[in-house]
Amino acid sequence: MTPLRHAQGDPLPSWNDGSPKQSILSFVAAVSREGSPDFVPAPQRIATFDNDGTLWCEQPMYVQLAFALDRVKALSKQHPEWTDNQPFKAVLENDMDALAEAGYKGLVELVMATHAGMSTADFAKICVGWLKTARHPRFNRPYTELVYQPMLELLAYLRNSGFKTFIVSGGGIEFMRSWSEQVYGVPPEEVVGSSIETRFTVLNGRAELIHLPEINFIDDGDGKPVSINKHIGQRPIAAFGNSDGDLQMLQWATMSSGRRLGLIVHHTDAAREYAYDRESNFGYLDEALDAAKQSNWTLVSMKDDWKRVFQFE
């Protein structure tokens, strides 16, 4: 149906030969070749990708948390009260222990203070502006360069094979949409994520949606199959993740009849990226690591299976 642009060459040049690459190639061939017993018509070739830790780097902290911390600093002049109040005080003093102590409740307060009280259009502008100047603390590059080259090839390969590739992430839906098309080739309507409430308003003849300081949906864990059903309305036949927050998404994609692919990126490469799994503050991989073995999901070792991690290497 869709021409295989890479049919002549290697569609995954940054992947080492090995069983993960083979499992991807044989899955795609099985579901996209007409006449194959596992053939799936193109409109049903739905693939879902987690973002943080699956498509781009999530260490030493989620990029969107770095964004929130920078925003707190940028807004602190308008909020003199923050110098005495947690979790803001911790942010302004770069006190990561105090920040960790503030826990989930503190995190929500930071998100609300930096994501609410503005229109959707203004928020998108703030995100784009921040991404232009912010730099990763270790690699000293824009965060949008810290995307995994092998995964970009995988996204393109799937799309060239008639798949629709959705992002389904615990990250903020509007934050991701501000750069997903440019960086991943994924348009806004194919991005699913966590969200805060919005309110419709007409002001001076212009219609706007205003961000409210209230959580709408947390797109993680059990929430991922729920949001996939809401946004996509079809069960994916392939799902890609890297942490326990992706467990149910991979179950939803694979625990059904027909040929399926579940794949987990295992961060095993401290030299080129990071090495972490069961104990990490961000993107811990514990239950899903065990499930991968039980369920025959493809486990990708960053160190062994990827020739290159980032494009700039």
Added chain:
Amino acid sequence: MTPLRHAQGDPLPSWNDGSPKQSILSFVAAVSREGSPDFVPAPQRIATFDNDGTLWCEQPMYVQLAFALDRVKALSKQHPEWTDNQPFKAVLENDMDALAEAGYKGLVELVMATHAGMSTADFAKICVGWLKTARHPRFNRPYTELVYQPMLELLAYLRNSGFKTFIVSGGGIEFMRSWSEQVYGVPPEEVVGSSIETRFTVLNGRAELIHLPEINFIDDGDGKPVSINKHIGQRPIAAFGNSDGDLQMLQWATMSSGRRLGLIVHHTDAAREYAYDRESNFGYLDEALDAAKQSNWTLVSMKDDWKRVFQFE
């Protein structure tokens, strides 16, 4: 970018010549011709359509309500208590006055009794099965034949002009998705609607989503811009509705900079379909009718502007 398949012929043959048809043609030309001062790149050509009363017939009652009433009757043997309890008693006795008296609360009870307690896959099967046998009381045809031919042409014309056409309806998202692709050419991921809560579960090695008896989101009025932002993440440049439930969607699409199209289908044709507006039980058009005049939205008179309403005429 996308070839205009109908460039040689009339893309809207079921529309009479007149100002509504002209306003559609000139809008589409303005936004899709490269070099036009109003040119919009294809990925941003987003059009949203209400469903009930805009794409198919919503009289003498919403199709999904007819579905719920039929389901109550089909399930009544398993629920002997329904013969004595409203709103079920009213349904079983075809007592429309008593049903109206049960109001919104009664409606929600009917929806929960007929839409909850099953998996998403089982619900879709029930919808498909019902649509095969159910008949419209006046036209004695499957509901899926009561779609408006001029609107099918409009959907196709927009898609051929590089638009993405989304359905954004107060109707149930899963109900619509069970037939939207076949009837409108709109795939599940481009359907937005009201929803009930779901819960993820793994049972006997299979992953399922189960419908819970709880409203998740009502996709009507103020809710439509909110859901458009959530699902699509881009502001539509064209919106199509027929009732006050579509007012805010049309405001969201049109009250912004750049060339925009807002269009309202006015039910003026009692002979071929129905005639109703400010006083109707289903799809009343009051505030949005006034707003159409103030805002220069295109007002389509079914009687005057459509050569044909249904394909079977």
